[in-house]
Amino acid sequence: MISVGVLREYRRRKIATSLIQKLLVQFGSRIRELWLEVNTANEGAVKLYEGFGFRRVMIIENYYSDDSPALRMRLAVDEAAEDGAAATRERLA
Numbered sequence: 252m253i254s255v256g257v258l259r260e261y262r263r264r265k266i267a268t269s270l271i272q273k274l275l276v277q278f279g280s281r282i283r284e285l286w287l288e289v290n291t292a293n294e295g296a297v298k299l300y301e302g303f304g305f306r307r308v309m310i311i312e313n314y315y316s317d318d319s320p321a322l323r324m325r326l327a328v329d330e331a332a333e334d335g336a337a338a339t340r341e342r343l344a
Contacts (some may be wrong), residue, residue, distance in 0.1 A: 267296070271303055275328070282328055288314060288321040300324050
């Protein structure tokens, strides 16, 4: 998957939460980790991902076309299940 986003007028309606939950339900038993990049200024998205157990890995300077930086994040699906990392598995129940 290359890119997923929610249009501004549809944000704050739990659409992104639902997309991530469905991704983990559908593929969670077949994947070991997920990686993503998010604009460092998008604090709401960063919190959402951290709520699923994603961890901050690194900043990538000049990532976007406007030269803004991205935050690379990683979710170790097995670790999230073992740790209960930010209630990832509870969200799926």
